[in-house]
Amino acid sequence: MLLPSDPAVDDLREAFHNAPYLSNKHESYFESYAKLLAPYRGKDITFVEVGVFSGGSLFMWREFLGPKARVIGVEFNPDAVRWREAGFEIFIGSQSDPEFWKSFFETVGSVDVLLDDGGHTYEQQISTVHHALPWVKDQGLIIVEDTHTSYFKAFGYPSAFTFIEWVKVLIDNINSRCEQVTVSSLSYNKIVHSVEIFESIVAFKVDKRICISSKSISNERDSVDPEDFRFKDFETKIWWLPAGLRTTNFGRRLANSLAKRAHRRNLRRLKGFFG
Ligand SMILES: C[S@@+](CC[C@H](N)C(=O)[O-])C[C@H]1O[C@@H](n2cnc3c(N)ncnc32)[C@H](O)[C@@H]1O
CATH class of the missing domain: 3.40.50.150 (Vaccinia Virus protein VP39)
Incomplete structure (x- = not known):
């Protein structure tokens, strides 16, 4: 070929x-x-x-x-x-x-x-x-x-x-x-x-x-103020927990532990890219 x-x-x-x-x-x-x-x-x-x-x-x-x-x-x-x-x-x-x-x-x-x-x-x-x-x-x-x-x-x-x-x-x-x-x-x-x-x-x-020093610039146009989704991937999803429970100690501990688990999962995936 x-x-x-x-x-x-x-x-x-x-x-x-x-x-x-x-x-x-x-x-x-x-x-x-x-x-x-x-x-x-x-x-x-x-x-x-x-x-x-x-x-x-x-x-x-x-x-x-x-x-x-x-x-x-x-x-x-x-x-x-x-x-x-x-x-x-x-x-x-x-x-x-x-x-x-x-x-x-x-x-x-x-x-x-x-x-x-x-x-x-x-x-x-x-x-x-x-x-x-x-x-x-x-x-x-x-x-x-x-x-x-x-x-x-x-x-x-x-x-x-x-x-x-x-x-x-x-x-x-x-x-x-x-x-x-x-x-x-x-x-x-x-x-x-x-x-x-x-x-x-x-x-x-x-x-x-x-070889210029690089500074951030803006085109100064109107912004529609969109929400930045950068960290959406890692957001812990406890939507299934009744709203009343989410703000309790139990809800916070659960969210915390899910966040840590998501972070570990993400790190494993990231490491995979490094061979
Ligand atoms: C791979 S050959 C060059 C092959 C050539 N460019 C070709 O494609 O036909 C490497 C050459 O680098 C020379 N060389 C080695 N050390 C050198 C140095 N410190 N300074 C300059 N030339 C060096 C060697 O004598 C050798 O002739």
């Missing part, structure tokens, strides 16, 4: 197979990448890939993004300089080294998209996003690939410091733009407008212009 897919997905798969050198991807990534990167195709953009390996993906991205894209590879292995001959800009250094990122961005300037397919350790992934974020243009993206390492023992799982745990911290941080939420005082939320989660891929969508 064919999946409903966009022509961009087929183009990306084709570019992957057309690449003259090795690249390994997961089958599920094409849909996610095509969705994330389609808006940048054919445009005059700067695209950075961390992790060059055999060079295959650099060719794939160039074919997919089009000839106007400036495609830059970042790699720790100095052999990667060989890809300069094929027209790619190659920078040698470690993605977990703040000094490397400083000199990289001071040379390259701001970028539209940075994709991390490097070493995949939590420290490398977090450090890359941290150092690159201030250099991503509005409407730009940071994509981190192979985030499944957050669940791999070989990379340190279980730990409170996996990349995905850090993404959860960023979610708290983004929600802290809401004036009633004060759980996180980090400042990523001034740059990252939203985070999109895919299987094994996380995308940070950058747009400083719309």
Whole structure:
């Protein structure tokens, strides 16, 4: 059975197979990448890939993004300089080294998209996003690939410091733009407008212009003062008790115990959603 897919997905798969050198991807990534990167195709953009390996993906991205894209590879292995001959800009250094990122961005300037397919350790992934974020243009993206390492023992799982745990911290941080939420005082939320989660891929969508502090507003129109039914679900139903008994000690104890039982039932149902 064919999946409903966009022509961009087929183009990306084709570019992957057309690449003259090795690249390994997961089958599920094409849909996610095509969705994330389609808006940048054919445009005059700067695209950075961390992790060059055999060079295959650099060719794939160039074919997919089009000839106007400036495609830059970042790699720790100095052999990667060989890809300069094929027209790619190659920078040698470690993605977990703040000094490397400083000199990289001071040379390259701001970028539209940075994709991390490097070493995949939590420290490398977090450090890359941290150092690159201030250099991503509005409407730009940071994509981190192979985030499944957050669940791999070989990379340190279980730990409170996996990349995905850090993404959860960023979610708290983004929600802290809401004036009633004060759980996180980090400042990523001034740059990252939203985070999109895919299987094994996380995308940070950058747009400083719309990272606004969120305050409640009203359209100031007339209200018909409807009753708010928010807690109706939990209301204890003792309508069947004769009205005279409801206000007695017996009626109150009964209502109380029914309310507690409803609360426990609700908690059990709620826990079910958490697996
Ligand atoms: C998964 S491969 C890249 C595959 C390539 N993007 C592709 O799809 O064909 C990972 C690469 O990241 C490089 N790498 C590992 N640690 C790194 C680091 N700290 N900084 C930069 N690159 C690193 C490795 O040398 C390796 O070439």
